[in-house]
Amino acid sequence: MIPSDLITMFKQQWLSVGGNFHQAADPLTAREILINLGRQCHPRPAAVEDRPLIRQLRVNETLAELGIEVLSPSGAWGSHPEILPGAEERRGLAEAGLGITVADYALADSGTLVILAGPGTRRSFSLLPPVHLALVPAANILPDLDALFKLLGQDQGPVNQMGQVMTFITGPSKTGDIEFNLVMGVHGPGRTEVIATTWT
Secondary structure: OOOHHHHHHHHHHHHHOOOEEEEEOOHHHHHHHHHHHHHHHOOOOEEEOOOHHHHHOOHHHHHHHOOOOEEOOOOOOOOOOOOOOOHHHHHHHHHOOEEEEEOOEEEOOOOEEEEEOOOOOOHHHHHOOOEEEEEEEHHHEEOOHHHHHHHHOOOOOOOOHHHOOEEEEOOOOEEEOOOOOEEEOOOOOOEEEEEEEOOO
8 A cells, every 4th residue: 555644754754854746646647757857868878787677777778778888787797786886888878868767665753765785776876976866666765764774674575684884865965155155066966866666
């Protein structure tokens, strides 16, 4: 069952920290949002994770149809998220206008995305391009950090994930100078987009 109250709470908090929010009830709607964002970043490449939801939405093929080069961990860079980006990857990411990832979970009370390290993921894809688009299954929106740690610490399930590297993202990159002036996007994406997928 999709937690509509948690979606609403997450949306409110995510917008309050400067992010942009979209909700897609079906893959076609999600692809339409993706196409719009891709056109805004064209002709720069897009750095795209290799995850099942990405493949289900045919993200790489959709971007290719727009004439956008796709940089993927399943390509020449390999799929080792624990390794820092090499020279080839850094060069590619320096040109990328859009990073597309899957958020494993989202925290409704703070508007935070949680990305776990694993095959097909790259932390750099969410950190280096100026625009970050995260797909998050609405069923994975949790109330808070306590709920996340309780879920990840369970012995049941595929693995106990508490030992994994976790990236927490709460809106665009923000930097404050000595006079407390807040500047967006200096050390990371200046624009963050979320598509909450609500189909089952």
